[in-house]
Amino acid sequence: MTTKKVAMTKKKQATPSSPRHRAGQRHCLKLLRQLSAYIDDELSSDICEEIRRHLGDCPNCEVFIVSLRQTVVLCRHRPAHPLKSADRMALHRAILKKANAK
Amino acid sequence: MATALKNRAQPLPAPGPNEFDTLYRDHVDLIYRYAHRLCGETEAAKDLVQETFLNAYRGLKNFRGDARISTWLYTIASRACMRMRRKRKGEPKHELSLDEFVPRSEGEFRLQISTEGLSPEAALQNKELRQALDQAINKLPKKYRMVLILCDMEELSAKEVGTIMGVNERAVKSRLHRARLFVRRELSARGIIDNNDHKPGGLRA
Numbered sequence: 001m002t003t004k005k006v007a008m009t010k011k012k013q014a015t016p017s018s019p020r021h022r023a024g025q026r027h028c029l030k031l032l033r034q035l036s037a038y039i040d041d042e043l044s045s046d047i048c049e050e051i052r053r054h055l056g057d058c059p060n061c062e063v064f065i066v067s068l069r070q071t072v073v074l075c076r077h078r079p080a081h082p083l084k085s086a087d088r089m090a091l092h093r094a095i096l097k098k099a100n101a102k
Numbered sequence: 103m104a105t106a107l108k109n110r111a112q113p114l115p116a117p118g119p120n121e122f123d124t125l126y127r128d129h130v131d132l133i134y135r136y137a138h139r140l141c142g143e144t145e146a147a148k149d150l151v152q153e154t155f156l157n158a159y160r161g162l163k164n165f166r167g168d169a170r171i172s173t174w175l176y177t178i179a180s181r182a183c184m185r186m187r188r189k190r191k192g193e194p195k196h197e198l199s200l201d202e203f204v205p206r207s208e209g210e211f212r213l214q215i216s217t218e219g220l221s222p223e224a225a226l227q228n229k230e231l232r233q234a235l236d237q238a239i240n241k242l243p244k245k246y247r248m249v250l251i252l253c254d255m256e257e258l259s260a261k262e263v264g265t266i267m268g269v270n271e272r273a274v275k276s277r278l279h280r281a282r283l284f285v286r287r288e289l290s291a292r293g294i295i296d297n298n299d300h301k302p303g304g305l306r307a
Contacts, residue, residue, distance in 0.1 A: 033200060036279035064205070071286040074235055075254040077222035081144070083134040083151075091152055092126055098152075099159045 027054050031061050035068055122159050129175050130155070136176060139251045140183050142240040150186070154179040169265060176258075177266045180248055198246060203283035238288035242281055249274055250281035 031054055037043050038051055055062045133154055138147040157178045165174060226232050239247060245267070252263045253274070260274040267274065 029204060032204060033279075036275065036282055042275075060205075067290075068282060068286050071282055071289065072254055073222045074226065074231075075239075075250065075282075075285070076257070077226055078232070078235060078255060079226065080135040081138040081147070083131055087148060088130055091130070091148060091155070092123075095126070095152055095155045095159065096122075098156055 028058060028061055031055075032064070035065055038065070039069055039072060122162060125158065125162065125171070126155055129172060132172060133175055133179055136179055136251065136256060137183075139239075139255055140179075140244075140247065141186075142236060146186070150179060150182055153182040157182065170262075173262055173265055176252065176256075180266055183248070184244060198243070198277075198280040198284055200280065200283075203280070203287060234289055235285070238285040241288060242284055246277050246281040246284065249277040250285070253278050254282070 031038075031051055034043065034047070034051065038048065043051070055065065130151065134147060134151050137150040137154070138144065141147045141150055154175060158175060161178070165171070169177075226235075239250060242250060248267060249263060252258045252266060253260065258266075260271045260278070263274045264271045
């Protein structure tokens with residue numbers, strides 16, 4: 001193999017899987033597993049601090065956690081469907097009728 | 103009345119009409135709200151309420167007050183819902199695994215919900231966002247949907263949800279996390295979430 005070819009091969013291998021990139025991905029995946037616990041404030045302060053440091057360095061995870069938090073907030077604020085008075089009474093009658101039927 | 107039921111140590115021979123009426127009056131709105139969230143539509147929710155209170159009527163004499171009465175009713179409703187064999191369109195037939203929610207590209211990582219700085223209440227005024235959220239929740243397999251609704255909508259603790267579903271807290275939290283990731287991904291697939299370049303999102307009705 002010529003010197004030029006060796007250099008190209010090394011370059012190809014180094015770019016997509018450099019140690020820094022791999023480490024970043026590992027952190028991202030670890031964070032992904034813990035995101036709900038982080039949002040719900042269930043993690044120890046050490047782990048929270050580690051996650052905050054990672055978020056500061058990783059815009060992808062920062063955006064991801066914002067969108068997950070928004071999902072939770074939207075669920076919490078989704079208005080409920082109220083039961084109509086007429087349905088409340090009709091259901092009560094139907095339940096007692098069925099309960100007392102033999 | 104709810105307190106009296108909660109504190110009762112000994113089972114009664116049979117529920118008196120007034121006892122059941124009070125139970126119904128105090129809890130029907132709570133159970134209907136839960137049922138509507140679970141079923142996603144009015145008629146099925148009413149069927150579930152009827153089934154729940156019919157079972158509660160029959161089981162009231164055996165209720166020993168080990169749990170809060172609302173927990174007991176949530177449990178009955180959840181079990182009744184599990185018995186309803188109604189598959190939903192688009193509902194995954196498999197267990198949700200964390201691996202399927204691992205973003206495979208930078209773009210996927212950076213999907214976000216465009217609420218444009220609005221409060222959640224104001225954002226949910228948008229019909230498209232509301233429908234997308236409902237449809238995402240309705241597509242969840244039942245056991246994940248139940249956990250999401252009980253934890254994030256009914257705002258019960260993981261311990262209480264575990265009691266209702268008959269699983270431990272760890273399982274509740276694991277299901278909750280997957281359910282949230284599922285809903286987040288579903289919202290993104292519907293165009294409510296847009297890329298980080300802040301193109302117009304679904305909230306501009």
